[in-house]
Amino acid sequence: MLDSYCKVLNKNRFKVTRQRKAILEAMEKAHGVHLTADDIYMDVKQNFPEIGISTVYRTLELLARLNIVHKTSFDEGKFRYEFCEDEGHYHHHFVCNGCGSIIEVEEDFLHHLESALEERGFIITDHKVQLYGYCPECRDRHTE
Amino acid sequence: MLDSYCKVLNKNRFKVTRQRKAILEAMEKAHGVHLTADDIYMDVKQNFPEIGISTVYRTLELLARLNIVHKTSFDEGKFRYEFCEDEGHYHHHFVCNGCGSIIEVEEDFLHHLESALEERGFIITDHKVQLYGYCPECRDRHTE
DNA sequence: CTTTATGCAAAGATTTTGCAACCCG
DNA sequence: CGGGTTGCAAAATCTTTGCATAAAG
Secondary structure, eight states, rough: OOHHHHHHHHHOOOOHHHHHHHHHHHHHHTTOOOOEEEHHHHHHHOOOOOOHHHHHHHHHHHHHHHTTTEEEESSSEEEEEEGGTTTTTTTEEEETTTTTTTOOOSSEEEEEEEEHHHHOOOEEEEEEEEEEEHHHHHHHHHHO | OOOHHHHHHHTTOOOOOHHHHHHHHHHHTTTTTBOOHHHHHHHHHHOOOOOOOOHHHHHHHHHHHHTTTEEEEESSSSSSEEEGTTTTTTTEEEEEEOOOOOOOOOOOOOOHHHHHHHHTEEEEEEEEEEEEOOOOOOHHHOOO
């Protein structure tokens, strides 16, 4: 798992440093949880006090560029990061208005999502869908 | 339109100030566009140079609490604001990876959304779904 | 060894807050 | 009038950047 990420780094001629390994390990340890840069910084710092927060940001940006981690905003004014493979290509989350907990959701369509969650005792008050891609104007520039 | 928002302010014992009216007008003028606080600040400043950016933030926060505007992040590191009524309760957006333009989408389910957009010449590369509400633990506290 | 990566500190960007002056109702 | 509201400046957050030093390959 961790090794495969290191291979991706090597393959792209990026160095596998202690810091990068520590960050990947911290994220692996918190599997399924959406971490902020600061969450990761605090965790890595325990065993690696010299690490700087800028290294964490730079590493996360690199991992995002390599499609190893996914960077998302849950409308909190900061970003959270998770491994891409945790949910494949698409991202379905439930955000609790009460405690702010973020829960992964598996189903494919919204009405399924909602009724499945409500059967499990959740109350859905709102949802948001964001599609990403290329609009007709940018399409040709992209496919060239 | 603007009047109805002022009524909501009055009804909740908030004052209808020149600044609040100017901010609502700026948002109405840009109907359908998702504005940042700074977009609104810059626009209002043209006819109202004394306005402060903190007034814009405080007003937007108030309007969001009153369900007049909706505050969302499009993963840009800042928030954007739009009138709630523009799309009812739910929020469907298309974000172009090329130019960053944000386009409203009407349909109700993801597969419909995607095929409809692709028929119109869009390329969909990714999507994100976020549901908001209460998890079973927070549910009772909320419905009390 | 050479190049990339790091840590620190400083800067940027966005948003929030304290407080005296101001103005809506 | 009186209390909510504003503008300003300063602070708080989160994130990025410049640069000399360190370390990976």
